[in-house]
Amino acid sequence: MVVIFWLFIVTMLILHMLRPRFRTQRLSSADFFSELPPAKNDVNKPALKPPALTPLFVIRMLAAIALLLSLFDLFTPIQTPPLNKQDNSQNLLLIVDASASMTTKITNNQSNLALAKQQIIELLEQHIDTSRPICAELTTFNTVLQPIGQFNSVAPLLAQVTQLEATTLGTDLNNLRRHISINKDKTQCPNALIVIVSDQSAPIWVNKMKKLVWHDVGEAVTNVGLINLTTNAQKFNANKQQITIQSGYWHKARPATLTVTAPGGSVLSQQSTDWSNGARWTTAFTPLQSGLHHIKITPGGAYTLDDEVTINVTINPPFTVDWQIQDTQLKTLLGWQHNSNGASLRVMPLPHDNVRQGKATQYKVPHDNKTPTLYIMPSVTSNDATLYPISGFKDNDPLLLDLNFDLIEQITPFSLPKSSQLSPVLWSKQGAWIARDTTNNAVYLPGLPQLTNSSDDKMLTVMFFNALKTLTNNTPLQPLYSLTDINNDKVTTSRLPLHSSEGNTAQPIKSHGVVTFAPQVALDVQQSSQWLLWFTIFASLMAAERILSAWGGRIWQ
Amino acid sequence: MFTAKIKESDQLSCPISNQELKHYQLQSKRLLRSDINGGHLTRRRGQSLEFKDFAHYQPGDDIRYVDWRASARIGLPHEWIIKTFVAEQKLQILLSIDNRESMLLPQPTSKLHHACWLAQSIKTICTNNQDIVNVHQLFGDTNQALTHINRSNMAFGDQSQQLYSALSKTPPTDTSVNHRQLAQLARPAAVWVIISDFYFKTNKSIDLLAELVRKRRAAKNWIIFIDINSWPNEKAQLGLGSRRILGPNGSPDKTNGIYDINEQHLLQVEGKIQHHKNQLFNRLSHQTIDSSCWLWPSDKTFDHQQFFRERFFNDKVLQRLFMRDTF
Known part of the structure; x- marks a missing residue:
């Protein structure tokens, strides 16, 4: 629409700038010029000169503007703030990542969660207008979403935010997406601005969601940790059982030592990590006796929950x-x-x-x-x-x-x-x-x-x-270790990384959207009724232009 | 055909007020006419109802005019006193105005404006003298006099605008001289004032006008040419360079009226204008004709009213119209 507008205006200007190269003069003695030689041919070609600010030119430009305003109003629905007071309030759905990765230590030995709290406070103090009504919901998420409460003022919301703690669970972004899609219209604060604070990069799907801000507080830091344990223990195999340990680093390589402690405290194995083949390193050890074996990699880096694991090894009797x-x-x-x-x-x-x-x-x-x-x-x-x-x-x-x-x-x-x-x-x-x-x-x-x-x-x-x-089905082998889950979310001696990206402290930092409440206030889309007024003005101006041009006298010609 | 479109505000009123014209008339009457120029005298001695003076009886005087009572009272023995009377003959002034389309230019103040102002000023003075003024359309075959101004419609108001409107609405379609109406209106010893720009395109118009002038001169009319010459002003407005020149009838030729005007061209046009005028004046060289050229200043935006005032009050020919007669 803007391009059409300027094209129209420029065309009008050019038409009014086209002038003959000669000046017209009306003389009573014109008959005595007839014997003069005619002018050169190029005099007849028009030239561009500054447009004369004649009354007709002004009327035509005004008519053009009125016509374009009419078209603009006709094809551009306007958004107007609703009269409903509830819709005018600052509705906010704050979702804070409380997964285990939020315990990652970043700059100044501060955790991601502490930084998230600090930035949430700053965001709210900066963008929330305390003079206007507020409706806010606070929710945490890891593998599931956990509603905390609903608030009508900033102070209790901030107080609740400061009390948030990270859990030992992982992060399920698909569950988060599903929850937002299903429940965004069912919250107590309708049409709320959704602000998600996490150390994860903003996933692609947030680009398709309106009124959603993804604030990534993560920071690339070095971490070394355990990634996976596997065992070759089989019931019908008489060979010795062996446990394979996979470890890795993120961001920057850092030498570390992997220590396996046997029951009783004796060191069963101690090896230095070898990052020569990349960011992953695999080693194995053979337990000599049943009991709790402690595996630890030091120094572990920014994220500590993947640094050590205790497994209960069962040396099954020979078959x-x-x-x-x-x-x-x-x-x-x-x-x-x-x-x-x-x-x-x-x-x-x-x-x-x-x-x-x-x-x-x-x-x-x-x-x-x-x-x-x-x-x-x-x-x-x-x-x-x-x-x-x-x-x-x-x-x-x-x-x-x-x-x-x-x-x-x-x-x-x-x-x-x-x-x-x-x-x-x-x-x-x-x-x-x-x-x-x-x-x-x-x-x-x-x-x-x-x-x-x-x-x-x-x-x-x-x-x-x-x-x-x-x-032999009646005598199953005991598991080497057990994972934490929603029913057992406390770190036990046998915790292992929960998801593929846990411990990854080198994810790209990617946020999405900007927190602002002014344009986010629920707006009603209405069809403007101004276009008819503008069109009437346009028609009136054009009628006046035609009438004045025909009968208005010399000044209008 | 070109039709001038003038707003009412452009129809300027006459620049000279009645009071100024009365003063002008008095000033003119202080001047004595030095000679008798034709049979146009307005006042003659003779029998009339209007007493003029007493005089000593001279042989040959009509004995009926002897004032016996005055003679007995103030006269010497055998001296008679007689009364003298003024025989007043009304002056007729014929104002022939050229209202061809060339007179409607330049705009916004045209030569026809000046002509109408002049007619209005002369009319005002003449009506003060109880003279007869007839306004006549010089060109065009019309059966009626345009305007007859005499004592009956001697409204002292400014009639120049009405006159302009009447003349500008119906410019003549042909250049034949309106001689029939002139013959009907003109009396012997009338004053014929011709107000025109004397632009002629054909010799026929010149011949017709020259013939008419000769006839009126034979009828003892005093003929005055007022040449309203706007060329200096139009030349200044025209300037030099590429110009499309439109005249009363649009473009003058096939070139669409576009010329590259230079100084030489202006001199050429000026000479051509003067040549046409000379053709008329040369044919009337043996006639006694007073003429006055009102040459507009070579200023694009001069004050027309101020120019008219100065030109009117200093015109020697017009002054002679209103001089005190000698007896």
């Missing part, structure tokens, strides 16, 4: 087996130790005759109820090679996980006769191929893998480990 099958190839491969008394697992064959006679369940030597037992049915001879299709199976049974039923039909295994003590899992008309004896914690399998690359053998391998996991 032993009462292997009563002649083929020990698999046992050897798995590194299992034989233990005829008190083994973790018993593997034993079912004799041919017992199966044939339907006495498989009676074959209990040396079966006891405490030791999980895996019964391996006898191999099928060629004489018995009769193909039977699968008649049924127990849906969702873990023993059937990832099994190829087509392959099982090709094996044509021995089948167990129906018995009240057995719970069939996979069966044919002949009998059960895979069964479970829940009373005696036993599983019956049609065969044992022979460690070949055949499809049948791979299928038997899957079947074997399905049974193994099923039988």
Whole structure:
């Protein structure tokens, strides 16, 4: 609209600046000039001269301005302050980051939260007009939003802000976004200006939200901390357990020392960080005994909650087996130790005759109820090679996980006769191929893998480990550590970083928006009724211009 | 056709008041006419109802005018006193005003304004003398005298504006001299005052006017030419450089009236104007004609009213109109 306005004005000016190069003179003696030689041709070309401020020129310019004001009013809705007093108040929704990262120490050994408090106070004192009504809500957020209260004056709001403390939880910005989108119109202070104070960079989505200010109080500082712990501890693995530690630095590299303290206080491992491959460094240690191991990296930098962790390591006893099958190839491969008394697992064959006679369940030597037992049915001879299709199976049974039923039909295994003590899992008309004896914690399998690359053998391998996991499910390993969560938000001895960016003290500082209440007051969009007035003025001026130009006399021409 | 558009405020009133004209008339009457210039005398001795003086009887006087009572009272024996009377003959002044379109220029104060002011001033003086004044449109074939001013409508108010309006509204479409109305109006021994710029485009107009002048001169009319010459002023307004010159009838030629005016061109135009005027005056060289040229100053914005006053009061030809007659 502004461009059109200036184009119009400039065009009008140029039209009024176009003048002939000659001056017109009316003389009574004009007839006596007729014999003079005519002027040069270029005299007829117009020239640009300063516009004459004639009354008609002034009227035309005024008409142009009136027309453009009319168009401007017609196509530009105006925003007017509402008459509603509530809408005129200074409505504010203050959301303060209270996550663990706000404890990061920055300049002058001041935490992000302390700086946030200070800047919030300054912002409110600078922008809040105490003479006008105020409606403010204070909320903190980490992984969830925690409303603090609603205030109608600045003093109690500031008092509450000064009492804010950081929690040990992380930050869930998606949850924050969801909450703002859903609840921004449901707050007690309608149409409020949302001010978010955090040490996080303003996310991209704040650009799409109106009346939202993201104030980033963060500052790039150096931090060294633990990032992750992993372990290779597996129940069926007889190898020694090893714990891998990943640590890293942010902002600037700083040498640090990683110390692992064993139960009793003895130093199990102590290594200097090696940042030669970048900002991440990985090392591992092997615990020698069960108990609390303390891992600490020093100096830790600005953020302290990722500097140390205590984990409870459980050295599980070695996995032993009462292997009563002649083929020990698999046992050897798995590194299992034989233990005829008190083994973790018993593997034993079912004799041919017992199966044939339907006495498989009676074959209990040396079966006891405490030791999980895996019964391996006898191999099928060629004489018995009769193909039977699968008649049924127990849906969702873990023993059937990832099994190829087509392959099982090709094996044509021995089948167990129906018995009240057995719970069939996979069966044919002949009998059960895979069964479970829940009373005696036993599983019956049609065969044992022979460690070949055949499809049948791979299928038997899957079947074997399905049974193994099923039988040992009652004795899960203890976790190495537990995370803090919403129900347990206090730092315990086993706390680890909660989210991927925790400890990242080198995020780019990025704020969004400016705190101001004057334009943020709720405005009503109205269509201006002035355009008709301006258009009437324009029409009147043009009518006057035409009339004066035609009949107004010499001064108007 | 060019039509001058003048606001009412531009129709300036006559610059000379009646009081000034009376004073001017008295001043003029103090002057004695040195010679008898034609048969235009206004006052003659003779029989009239108006007593003038006593005189001694001379042989040849009409014995009916002897005042016997006065003769017995103051006269010597055998000396008779006779009464003398004034035989008053009214003066007729014909004012022929040129209202062609060239007279409507320049603007805003045109030559026609000056002509109307002059007519108004002469009319005022003449009505004071109880003379007859006729205003006549010089050019154009019209059947009526434009304005007849005599004792019956001798309003002493300023009629120059009405006169200007009447003349400017109907400029003549042709340049023929309005001789028929002049013949009807003019009396023997009348004074014929021609007020014009004497711009002629054709010799026909010159011939017609010269012929009419000769006829009126033969009828013993006193003829006075008042030449209102605005050229110096128009020249100053024109200046030098590229100009589009519009006249009464718009552009004078095919060049759209655009010229590069220089000094030489101005001299050329001035000579051409004078040449046309001389054509008329040369044809009347054998006639006894009084003429006065009112040459406007070469100032673009001079005071027209002040100029008119000075020019009117110092014009010797006009002064002679109102001199005291000799007997």
